[in-house]
Amino acid sequence: MQCGWRSSVTSSMSSMRAATLTCPLARRADMLPSLSDDQIEDRYFLRGRMEILSVLNDLIHYREPVTVYFNGGRDFFQTILLEARADALVFDLSGDPEANRRLPASSTCLFVSHLNGIRVQFIGAQPERLSWGGSEAFRVPLPERLVRVQRRESYRILLPVAKPLMARLFAEDNGAVGEWPAHDLSVGGVGLAVIGQPPVEAGQVIARLALKLPLPVTIDCAAQVRHVTQIAERQEGDRYRIGLSFVDLAPAASVAIQRYITRIEHERRGLDTGGVGG
Numbered sequence: 001m002q003c004g005w006r007s008s009v010t011s012s013m014s015s016m017r018a019a020t021l022t023c024p025l026a027r028r029a030d031m032l033p034s035l036s037d038d039q040i041e042d043r044y045f046l047r048g049r050m051e052i053l054s055v056l057n058d059l060i061h062y063r064e065p066v067t068v069y070f071n072g073g074r075d076f077f078q079t080i081l082l083e084a085r086a087d088a089l090v091f092d093l094s095g096d097p098e099a100n101r102r103l104p105a106s107s108t109c110l111f112v113s114h115l116n117g118i119r120v121q122f123i124g125a126q127p128e129r130l131s132w133g134g135s136e137a138f139r140v141p142l143p144e145r146l147v148r149v150q151r152r153e154s155y156r157i158l159l160p161v162a163k164p165l166m167a168r169l170f171a172e173d174n175g176a177v178g179e180w181p182a183h184d185l186s187v188g189g190v191g192l193a194v195i196g197q198p199p200v201e202a203g204q205v206i207a208r209l210a211l212k213l214p215l216p217v218t219i220d221c222a223a224q225v226r227h228v229t230q231i232a233e234r235q236e237g238d239r240y241r242i243g244l245s246f247v248d249l250a251p252a253a254s255v256a257i258q259r260y261i262t263r264i265e266h267e268r269r270g271l272d273t274g275g276v277g278g
Contacts, residue, residue, distance in 0.1 A: 046146045049086065052122075055146055056084035058115055066091065067251065070109040070127075075102060082137055089124065090132050090139050103127050103138065112251060122146040156186035157261045167192055167244075169200070169223070170208040180242070182211060185261065187254045189226065189245035190219075195237040200225050209244065217256040222247035 046052055059066065060081045068091070069076040077094035084090075091111075093100050103109065104127055112121045124140030131137075159165060164181035167190060171177055178199060184191040190211060192198075200206070204225040211219040226243040233239075246253075 052146045053084050064113050066111050066113040068109050070103055070106040088139050089142055090137050119149045156184050158184050167211045169206050172207045187257045192242040194240040198240055198242055202227050213260050219253050221249050
């Protein structure tokens with residue numbers, strides 16, 4: 001039974017590797033995939049071996065794609081997990097031979113995936129190659145802890161109004177839908193402040209949303225309108241909020257948002273401290 005399961009997984013490994021060849025090894029310093037463990041709240045960690053194995057086996061069962069980041073986040077490739085056992089985790093090679101050569105030289109690597117809308121990430125130590133089911137694969141020790149963060153728990157922050165971030169929305173034909181200041185932001189989406197009835201409606205898919213962060217990084221992805229809410233009636237025009245959720249947001253963009261939120265919080269705490277000290 002075990003051999004048959006391995007054979008069925010191994011038979012699709014070559015197609016997975018072929019697909020990854022279309023996405024070459026990245027070497028960009030800004031491609032860090034997530035917050036470090038020190039920046040993640042303790043309640044999101046799983047530490048029990050059986051709990052960790054359960055999550056990993058679900059990723060294997062549903063064949064969820066997993067991105068492996070290494071070399072300080074500058075390199076990454078997409079793979080699938082092959083086997084999770086009490087002492088080790090086995091995952092497929094990259095379709096890029098250069099990535100396969102460089103990964104074992106890294107002392108640690110970071111795995112990021114999603115399962116039922118929940119972000120899953122964990123750290124692997126000392127990746128090494130081995131023979132698995134008649135094919136080459138990688139192995140790391142079973143992680144001691146694993147992070148699960150649900151999207152609905154994404155922290156949303158109100159943005160500064162003095163120098164507002166401007167969000168531009170575009171239709172499928174690249175025509176402009178509108179440009180409005182961002183009111184609030186999270187890794188899951190953005191809220192826009194609008195004067196006058198906006199030309200969008202709940203459920204509508206926005207082909208492209210561009211939001212330039214002062215890092216400098218530009219959030220550039222599709223989005224979906226979650227709500228259009230009238231919040232006030234004014235002489236100069238009724239005020240609305242547009243709630244947008246990001247669609248297929250790149251990991252680097254997610255990290256950039258998290259860093260920007262952290263920076264705003266630090267700046268605000270600094271102002272509060274300065275006020276008390278003065």
